[in-house]
Amino acid sequence: MHFLSILFPLSYISFALASITVYSQQPLGATASASASAANYTGAAAYDPLLLQAPAVPNPAPNTNFALQVQSSSSNVQGLSIPQSGSFMGFSIEMSVATQVSDSFLQVPFLNLMAALKDRAGRTHVRVGGNTQDYAYIVDSIPNGLVIQKDKALSTNPTDTPTLMWTPELIYMLANVTALTNTKWYLGIPFNDSSNWRLQIAEIGDSVLGDNLLGLQAANEPDLYADHGHRPATYSPYDYYGEFGNLVQALANDNSVSNKNNLIAPNLASGDWTPEMVWDTGFINTYTSNLGALAVEHYPTDNCFAVYGSGTPRDPQTEFPNYLNHTSGYSIVQPYINSSQVALAAGKPFLMMETNTASCGGFPGISDSFGASLWALDYGLTMAYYNFSGALLHVGGQNVYYNPFTPPPTNESTFHQWTVGSTFYSALVIAEVFGSSNNSRIVDMGANDNNIYTPSYAIYENDAPSKVALFNYITDPSGATAYTANIQIAGGQVPSSVKVKYLLAASVSDKANITWAGQTFGDVLSSDGRLQGTEDVQTVNCDQTNNQCSIRVPAPGFALVFLSDSAYSDSAPSATQTFSTTAVTKTMNTATIAASVLATSNGHSGANRALGSTSKGSSGAVVGVRVPGAVALLAMVLGSLVVGRALVR
Template sequence: MASPSLRTVLHSLALLAPLTSAQSVSLQIQPKRAGAAVSDELSPSFAGFGIEPSNLFSFTGNETPNNFSIQLLQNLADYSGAPPHIRVGGNTQDYILFNSSYTKFGWEKNAKSIGKGAIASDSMIVGPGYFKAMDRFPKGTWVTYGLNLAYQGSDAADKMVELAQAAVDGLKNTQLYSFEIGNEPDLWLQNGFRAGAWDGKAYTTAFLDAADNVYNKVLKPAGLPATFFEPPATASTIGNTFEITQLTNDGLLGDRNGNYYVGWWNQHDYFQFIGVTTEPITLDNLMNLDSTNTQFAYWEKQIKIALGTGVPYVLREMSSVGPIGMHMVSDTFGAALWTLNFFLYTATLNVSSVQMHMTDNSNASAWQPIQVYGNKPHVRPQYYAHAAVHQIIGNGNGTTQVGSLDVGKVGGDYKGRIRAYSVYANGKAQAAALINSKPGTSGSFTFNLNFGAENANKKIYLSYLTADSHEALTGTRWNGITFDDVTGRASIADDTLNVQTLDGNGQVGIQVRDSQAIVANLDWQLGSNEVIKQDGSTTSGSRRKNSAAPKTTASTMAMLMGIVSMIFICFA
């Protein structure tokens, strides 16, 4: 058998031999965080999920827990140090009322519905089992829960308090993080929830009234802060009165009875949406990453305005294709590359958290939790992008920051297909994330990286996000890892170490195949370091062990636990 070092060389040659690299780009990575344009430190829960409220039990299970879903969430918690932030919200949050006497794990149709709307705003009844199921998520999972603001019966204020109280009382293993009040109120004239003079100003009044009521009757007695709410949870603010500046002028950030209620600005988006997007929805367009920048340009402006108010910004509902994805677009490996890029891109904009929306019948969900349309539960390629981001974040143990590297001069067949990001940990350059989203597998693109002379002669370890083709529905691997379609558990499918060495000036050329991404990490294999978890314990590393990978020291542990404690005090 060949020695490990020879295996590494042979593997690298096998990867490179059939490829032709017609283009390249040279990129300078600042060795130190100081002077580099990078994000704030990323939360280990940054890359999260949204779950449609009517589909909650598909993901959690009914009387019997859905251990497949729970394991997939736990994997990510082990990689970054905390479970992904989950938003339970969407259109159906504005159909739900709470009834404490309904004890089943499920929801039922309201036989006495009086609510307005194309689908009535009180058409669903849930009980305590709803929150018991939600509490099955991995320990410490941050949950943003969406309250029903659409319902306008005479008991509406009391019904919202009942639902909020049930969430506060019912979530014990998980951590209630925040409330939304109403979902996408900018669409309520269209869906019949409101009529007449409904606009951003009317929403501001309704939001503050509801927040004041929930705070005084539920949150304050529970010792939770007033700034527990995330408005406006809009679908889009283009051309309407729900823009952040307008809502600020309407008084949304002002006080109500001496309390301020806005803790985060919350907006939604989809790259493309069936029935709304005018251009053809294709995988090729999804993989043209310039298209993402074009589509998201307006949201970029909103983010800057939001952060200018001193309030953090979250993107709580996002996906490649809405409302339920598209076969051979959002369920392909190409969509995984798009997802990886989108998380890194929004990190550089200082978006605090991103939730990729999931329903049980969506081709854009990271996994299918139950059998639908004759298809058994399975892991989709997109999930592997989540795993990559969680390992990138866990690599820095609370200190990971991301910067965008300029690839604007790349042209020809690779225009719009190349992205590169610098990754910092503990104030120093630690990695580069390199994405080649050109459809196909026959070519490659070379990234000539300069980490600076102080990183001269260091080893750099390559972790691949790869599949046989951009159209692949199965066979995706991240960092040599695959995830089981029955148990959700991770296993090492390829333990080969792919290593290159920086030259005497700290430079290296890395070839990335078309339809592939690589994270190149200095000094050790990504995922081999110890990761500090919320409870103070550590994971021993999810990937092949490497003697150079950092161990957790007592001082590091104390620092990270201090950060975690501060976050919980401030936001929970």
Template sequence: MLGILPVGLLGLVAISLSPVSVLAQSSGRNKTLNVPFPDAPADADNVVKDNFLGISWELFVMNYLWGETPDTLSPALQNYLANIRSRMSNPLRIRIGGNSMDGSTYVANQTNMITLTDPDAYYNDVPCDFGPMIFDVLNAMADKIGSMQHILGLSMRNPKDPEILESIMHLAYDAETKLGDSLDSLLLGNEPDLYAGHGERDAYEISDYIPEIATMIDDLSNSEWGNLTERDILGGPTVCCGWDLDEVLNAGLKDFRYKYYTIQHYPTHVCGGVSEKSSNISYYLAHPNTPTFLQWNDAGIEIAKQKSVDMLLTEYNSASCGGDPSVAPTFASALWAVDSALQGAALNFTGMYLHTRELGVLYNLFDPAEASSGVEGALGEGWRTGAVYYAELVMAEVLGSGRGSVVVDLDLNGSRTNWEATVAGYGIYDLESEDGDGGDGGDGGQKKTKSKLALFNFDYPREALGESVGDEGKAQTFVIPANLTERVAYRILKGDNITTTGDQVTWAGQSADGLGRLQGEQELDVLECEGGCEVKVPGPGMVVVWFDVGDVDGEGGGDGFGNIFVGNATVAGLYESKTSEGVRIGSVSGRWVIGLVGLPFAFR
């Protein structure tokens, strides 16, 4: 289904044009840094798509966040997801899993989506019975916002129980039947390295796990519905903590036909309460921590690369067990989420998933308004937008090309190892054509073209030192060299300070309201850059810079936007007009404002 931009909601795009093509004189109080952008990436093996960053969901809250039936889909969630999906040319990645999925039972004849089965359950492991309504809701959401691709968990906690095994087989069959090609993968188990520690299994080791996986694959291949693994669909082991990926692979998992190898990881946890480590917000502003965070399973990732098996980080966020109040709701976590995703793209991951949970969990991407209003609360307004939600919008735009991209950490100012550095930068190279496309993780030897930069400024005003919000001394000026591109355009992700919460974070001048709709003029700043140019990023903040931007004011006969997303993705709410009145272009106070009025857009 195509999304329609409503007449009542003018998705305005404010475009600031600067005729200056020479470098302006920097103020002495602003920091200035040259940005090297090599003609070609040194390591171009890992090609990622614009749907790289997906969303991971705990099973037991699906009805509360999504809606109970296809007829009661949450309007706010439709808009939140449509904002992301409209910026992609590939299906939005959705993972349904977590401890809740691993401890729950699929009931094929259950008519409602979710039934909670243990009122005294531990909050990090809430079991439920769930039925096929979940697939109807997933398909209905795709009809509203555009295509999605799903990965679902199959429990490995007690696969020897005949009733549980029958439920697992039925789940795999119904998922395949009802979701069709949108079923991307079935993950065998969730964090099996914690089964023993959580009391699920006695003294459970890798040597116990591998034979059970072999038996499960055999059962799936010889089910009463036929071979449920006929196509490449299996993923795992989804380890997090106690087992290293290479140990599991070398113990025998690499001998099975897997589509994905999966891991999940958090920098720290609050499972036993907050701690000095979990509250250390400076960790999330130090770029050297990001490669370390994602290289924790390098040996296993190298095996995946050698076997041409795609790697997924199926769950990440600022701190497991819900996040620390000093970090999780803040702008610092949003910057870190983008930095981590780009680092993952540069380090041989095919996709990553930000995790979101039940109402009130601090690291959530979004929350309904009222806990006391039950499932009906999800149908109304008043949703809260988490700061990390904006990471999804940024990543969809920075990787937007339709053909795939290669991401390289530019190591600005030695930032991969320099603990004093307050900057980071990534170069994004787009594949030129679809000829010879190697699919996810492969490039078929295609030429890569410099297309975008992602530049971070982690500096921020310290109130204890008398520094105020908007302090120009915290801004970072990035210098793009001459003869690199004729013109650039850029958008900024910003918050007043690192502790700013989601309601005060903006991407391209916009923030989400209580119904998930992006409000405010959609900003795009354009600079002539043939002789070099400067892009100033507030502290804290990050910017995406597009190269080779064409004519954006309409005088040259083209829209000039190329792969830059322009428009409004609202699909639910008060505005339901389906008229198509084209594009209105006008000059307002020296800024070009392009208003897309009722313009339908196709999901690319």
């Protein structure tokens, strides 16, 4: 059936965490976590049942009834963000991720998940790249029909990252996904040899993906190249400046690349360099016509000691409260506020190309909890407020905790389905916060005397307030810490009623029963990528005499208040397109899909393959990906999604 080879980040320092590729790891079952669940649970991290204790109600508790004044015109709002898109939060996967499914059917939960985002935001963004992009090179074909092959014998660096060979079929696979879900892509140009540029990924990406290629990363974490042995110890921002210039010249001389102005740089991982050190070289002014966006990568902390026994030990229960307040996201964003303004002045988008709860796979009980849903949602809105233009949540294998989605283990794929993680709800809600207008601007309201447990945001479209986003990080089964926000329109009038959608769970520690507007993707190993249940959109009558709409926010919970029917219709999917599969070899958890979509078949024998990864906390490298009949396969993050090349070629 299907399995996966996955990559996820390794951090070298706390609060400035980099993703690198590491091979030759022990199988997952032999790698115990240092978390509290290790003694009782030895299975895959993605299904770890550990539940942490929700933090106690703060003392003193926040005010539970407060006014929230929303300006009637955005012209009266100070600090309003740039226009944002509902596709603001997407996903990051490594280039070397690859897998296959049986030759008789197509697994498409990933298509359903991407369709859910597309139907709210119009599109979604996915990065395929990372450390493996720097050493990747193209070949016309690989023996035995492989589309990707890794050779550890060619590794020449301390992380033991093997060289990646790939064929053009990979890019056709991306185009197939786009044809079904309007997914847009970030790719990366190899940067290991600046005297012999390999530009084929730019050439093929440009010709096959066209406008669906959002940009090309020019280097991945160059601030760590010296530490990784990829450059001399003296490698500096000025050296990167020079190598980037060499790449620009190489592209200028390449007639096979039509779009030469979509490079993304510098993609720092907060190692020894700051973004300002790169800007100070004159980088932006010199290369402004070649830059499509400026970008960084960052994780708030790490859980590497649990995996490797080195670094700083971190107890998930102790770390949990750090994620459950408004200051968490701000502490990540704060070092980049100046750079976001630099990018804005230069007319360039500023991107967070890779992030998640913690490197080395995240924390059990935190990264897969409802608390992480609130955290990633608040963090994402904070980035949007400070003029980032997008953020990509990193996705790993079954041996990490922070996945937005995970397919079942190979030997359970006939009777188990996918697991949709808590942070996918964050991406889904952000898609509705900003909607499909591409004209949503956001401001942090500093609500409730800037209380860190009850942050709120106002969203404006076409100069008028359209939505209000309300958080409550506190878990309080008594209900006493649920609060009421009394929304008032300064200089205007509240509507007669508003629609409200809630993101809810009983506790911040919960992993199951997370709902968005009453719907859920289900529990562990139970999702086909479609929302389950009946949508529950509540209508709240407003007091127009006192110019006030009173919105209750449970503890814990999140409320999205739609201030007009147009704001609601802009974000709400009217007819969600879903994809499902039927297979004669599978008798449980099946549905149907048109035969015309199943134009080709894909198979995976599973023979002679070890579980694969390229980052700390993961298993040994996969030997290759077999593609029967020369049909292209793509490992979309967690494998299992494949669509035939014949659809678009």
